[in-house]
Amino acid sequence: EAQVTQNPRYLITVTGKKLTVTCSQNMNHEYMSWYRQDPGLGLRQIYYSMNVEVTDKGDVPEGYKVSRKEKRNFPLILESPSPNQTSLYFCASSSSGQGSYEQYFGPGTRLTVT
Amino acid sequence: GENVEQHPSTLSVQEGDSAVIKCTYSDSASNYFPWYKQELGKGPQLIIDIRSNVGEKKDQRIAVTLNKTAKHFSLHITETQPEDSAVYFCANPGKSTFGDGTTLTVKP
Numbered sequence: 001e002a003q004v005t006q007n008p009r010y011l012i013t014v015t016g017k018k019l020t021v022t023c024s025q026n027m028n029h030e031y032m033s034w035y036r037q038d039p040g041l042g043l044r045q046i047y048y049s050m051n052v053e054v055t056d057k058g059d060v061p062e063g064y065k066v067s068r069k070e071k072r073n074f075p076l077i078l079e080s081p082s083p084n085q086t087s088l089y090f091c092a093s094s095s096s097g098q099g100s101y102e103q104y105f106g107p108g109t110r111l112t113v114t
Numbered sequence: 115g116e117n118v119e120q121h122p123s124t125l126s127v128q129e130g131d132s133a134v135i136k137c138t139y140s141d142s143a144s145n146y147f148p149w150y151k152q153e154l155g156k157g158p159q160l161i162i163d164i165r166s167n168v169g170e171k172k173d174q175r176i177a178v179t180l181n182k183t184a185k186h187f188s189l190h191i192t193e194t195q196p197e198d199s200a201v202y203f204c205a206n207p208g209k210s211t212f213g214d215g216t217t218l219t220v221k222p
Contacts, residue, residue, distance in 0.1 A: 004157075033210055042214035043158070043203065059211065090157050092210075099209040100146045105157030 002027045006091050006106035013081055014114055021076045021109050023091030029104070031097040032074040033058070034066065036087040037108075043090070049074055050097045081113040118206040120213030127194050128221050135216045137204035138186040144207030147180055147187040152201045152215075161202075162189070194220045 004025045013019055025032065033048040035058075045058030049068040063085055065077040074093075078085060091106040119138045127133050135149075148163035164171045164178045164187065171178050177190040187207075191198055199220045204213040 031210070040214075043212045045211050048210060092157075094210070097210065099144075099205060099207060099211075102148060102160045102163065103150075103158075103205070103210065105159065108155075108157050 002104070004091055004093055004104050004106035006089075006109050008109060009107060010110050012112045012114065015082055016080050019078050019081060019111075021078075021089060021091075021111070023074045023076065023106060024072050025074075025091075025093040025104070026072065027093060027095070027104065028071065029093035029095050030071070031094040032068065033092045033094075033103070034064070034074070034076050035090045035092065036060065036085075037090060038087050046076070046089075048097065081111075083113050085111065086113050087111060117211070118204055118213045120204050120216060122216060123214065124217045124219075126219045126221065129194060129196060131194055133189075133191045133194055133198070133218055133220075135189045135202055135204070135218070136186055137188070137213050138184075139207050140185065141206075141208045142185070147178065147207050148205045149176075149178060149189045150203045150205065150212070152203065154200070158203055158212075191218075194218075196220050196222050 007022045030051045034046040035043045044060045046064050047066040049055045089109045092103040094103045095101045145166040150158035151161045152158040162178050175192050180187045201215045203215050
């Protein structure tokens with residue numbers, strides 16, 4: 001089954017404790033992206049990757065890091081989480097970037113930083 | 115960057131009525147216009163899309179129309195049902211960003 005998986009689905013952590021949210025897709029997609037979703041603010045893009053070893057900032061990259069060492073995986077790293085990063089996070093993939101093809105979304109990771 | 119404007123932000127209709135959501139974009143070179151549905155507790159999922167070489171596309175009760183001159187595209191849902199209640203997003207054509215979403219509530 002074609003899918004995007006994220007782990008963990010739920011995470012409660014404390015300020016400053018480094019964490020990683022994993023994302024994996026099995027569709028051989030070149031493009032992957034991370035979004036955060038907050039009430040009233042829609043989906044905001046954090047980082048994206050056009051292909052292996054190619055990453056770029058989205059609209060709200062501060063406080064986040066990503067890497068793309070393999071085509072299927074695109075982890076999101078919070079080196080020093082803060083309460084304002086409490087949010088619902090979605091990973092997505094697409095066969096190509098530039099918004100020209102369907103994006104497939106993961107189930108989401110709900111993060112709470114206390 | 116260039117954004118897409120989506121309206122309305124909330125929409126409440128009676129079961130059986132029609133619902134229309136509109137997005138206005140700015141990039142004239144755009145050629146792909148998708149709509150996503152997000153149900154509670156889930157990630158967004160594509161429900162219909164259209165390419166710029168056609169003006170309308172239908173799939174059962176949903177349709178998307180495109181007006182390239184006016185730079186807007188719209189989602190039409192006919193004969194709405196309670197299970198249509200969700201948040202709907204248009205994507206910014208040519209980019210991987212989204213409108214702010216429309217919360218549709220269908221009252222039985």
